[in-house]
Amino acid sequence: MIELHKAANVALTCLPRQLTQREEYLMKMPLMLVAGATLVMGMTDVKADEVAAGEERYKVNCVNCHGKTGKGMAAFPALAGRDQAYVADRLKKYRAKEKVGPNSAIMMSLTKDLTDEDIENLAAYISATFQ
Numbered sequence: 740m741i742e743l744h745k746a747a748n749v750a751l752t753c754l755p756r757q758l759t760q761r762e763e764y765l766m767k768m769p770l771m772l773v774a775g776a777t778l779v780m781g782m783t784d785v786k787a788d789e790v791a792a793g794e795e796r797y798k799v800n801c802v803n804c805h806g807k808t809g810k811g812m813a814a815f816p817a818l819a820g821r822d823q824a825y826v827a828d829r830l831k832k833y834r835a836k837e838k839v840g841p842n843s844a845i846m847m848s849l850t851k852d853l854t855d856e857d858i859e860n861l862a863a864y865i866s867a868t869f870q
């Protein structure tokens with residue numbers, strides 16, 4: 740009985756302190772949420788710009804071989820299902836005149852004038868659009 744009493748006492752004395760910590764946390768929550776949301780919105784904007792720029796370029800320079808839905812055809816490989824890092828890496832390899840497959844020469848000439856930004860935009864568009 741004395742033990743129980745002691746336990747209850749400990750619980751009671753702990754309670755106010757725990758509440759204050761929790762309240763402090765709760766008070767910071769809205770601030771953290773706003774900060775998080777702003778960050779995500781900022782990132783989404785950048786991403787949307789990249790995708791839009793990439794789409795423009797893709798429609799001019801890539802669609803003839805890789806297709807409107809990125810499915811490719813015959814010797815032109817599908818881009819669908821490739822992630823952003825993969826596509827960017829491939830494009831940089833071709834630009835650096837590195838041989839990847841049997842028909843790399845085609846891609847080498849197509850990528851020679853691409854800037855890093857063009858490549859990021861194309862990779863963002865391709866990975867976000869073709870599943």
Ligand code: HEC
Nearest residue numbers: 800801804814815816826829839840841842843845846861
């Ligand atoms: C004239 C047709 C043609 C055009 C236009 C073209 N490609 Fe390609 N693409 C190819 C061929 C062929 C390959 C395979 C090359 C090889 O064997 O290494 C390829 C490969 C690729 C790969 C690597 C795929 C893999 O699975 O590794 C990517 C990424 C790619 N192209 C993106 C693009 C982008 C982006 C554009 C527009 C800037 C573009 N291609 C324009 C024909 C084309």
